[in-house]
Each structure stands twice: as C-alpha cells, then as structure tokens.
Amino acid sequence: MPELSPILLAIVTGFVAGLLLSMPVGPVNLTIINEGARRGFLWAMLIGLGASAMEAIYCSIAFTGFSSLFGSRIVKTSMEVFSFAFFLFLGIKFLLAKSVTEPIPLGAAAEKFEARLGEKLHPHSAFMIGFVRVFGNFGVLLFWIGLAAYLMSHQAYFTSQDFVADTLAAKFSCVLGVSSGANFWFCVLSYSVSRGQNRFPERTLVRMQHFSGICLLVIGIYDGIHIALQLAKHKI
Secondary structure (H helix, E strand, C coil): CCCCCHHHHHHHHHHHHHHHHHCCCCHHHHHHHHHHHHHCHHHHHHHHHHHHHHHHHHHHHHHHHCHHHHHCHHHHHHHHHHHHHHHHHHHHHHHCCCCCCCCCCCHHHHHHHHHHHHHHHCCCCHHHHHHHHHHCCHHHHHHHHHHHHHHHHCECCCCCCECCCCCHHHHHHHHHHHHHHHHHHHHHHHHHHHHHCCCCCHHHHHHHHHHHHHHHHHHHHHHHHHHHHHHHHCCC
16 A cells, blocks of 8 residues: 655644544634624634634644654653553543533633733634634643644554654644644534524534544554553563
8 A cells, every 4th residue: 555645644634633623612612603603604714714823823833843852762752651641531531521611621721811811912803813712722732742742753554654754844734734624623613503593502512522532532542552562562
C-alpha cells in the first residue's frame, strides 16, 4: 500500500483533529446554538469562523513554538505516557458527562478569564465573539501543545511516518487541516440550528459529547497498546 505524502497526511490529520476537538459542547458551540436559533445561519457561522481562526493561531504556536522540545528522546517518551493518560482522562470525562452544563476539564478557570476578557474587549461582531471565546480559553493552547507533541512523535496508523513531519510545510498543512475541520463542524452546526430555529435537545448535545469521548478513548487505548508493545520489544 503506497504511503501518503507528508503534506497530505498532515492535512488529513489536522482535519480529523479539528473536527473531533470542535464537537465537545463548550462555550463556542453553545454560543453558536443560541445565536444561530436567534439570529440565523450567517451570524452563527461567523462566530464559528472567529473561533476556528483563534484555534488555528493556538495550533500554530504549539507546533512552531515548542517543536524544538519534541526532538529529545526523553521528551518523546514522556509525551507518549502523558498523552496516553491525558486522552483516557478526557475520554472518560466526556463519556460520563450527563449534562452539557457540567464544567469540562480546565473549564472553570478559563470561563472566569474569558468573562473578564469579554468585559474589557467588548466584542460586538460575530467573528470577534467567537475569536475572543477561544482566545480567553488558555486550556485550548495547553491542549494543542500536548496534541502537537503527540502528532509529531507518533507514527500514523499503517505507515512508517509520523502524523505530522517535523517540517514547516507539514506543520502549516496540519494547521490548515485543523482550521478546515473546525470550520466544517461549525458550519454544519450553524446550518442545523438555523434551520431548526430552536436549540438542540440536550440529549443530542450530550451524545455529541459522548461520541468525542469514545474517539479519545480509542486513541488512548491504541496509544497504551503501542507503549506496551514497545516495552515488550525492548524487554523493559
């Protein structure tokens, strides 16, 4: 089976990551749901575009500002263990969610900071509302730092190359994919809400949360199996 080019692999990886990580119900999705039902598709879509723009900026910072650390074998090994535990933790957290009003990890402190930021900046346009919502959530940056380390230190399934190669072109391609995946989800959500002219039933939102949790658990379990095989291979 011929392998994908590093650029195409990075774009696909970024798209899937942006799509899955935008689905858990948080401040941006709830804002799109509320505003889309009240003010229509275009307003809700612009909120999503603002959010995905800031998401791409955080993703770029994670890939370019911390990439030098990922070259160390010790750091890579540490990140493998960390990502295994982190994905399992988030997956279980999302999977056990019973209400969309429950705070998500790192959510409480982020919401306080976001509220203060919103009071100071007073965003009025739909784009800036979405932009500030993500900008004020420092947990997004921390998450992307961890995920960037994971993607640059793990081989893609059924290939012999990392999800994102340590080149500027591959990193930029991944960021482009992340932005595309997030925008795709926000557009679908905006259209669905504006067509319904009402809020999503909470059961639907919780199921979205559960789906993201299952995906994260699958990734975490796969990562754990990979670590176990590596330990067995080196007889540690």
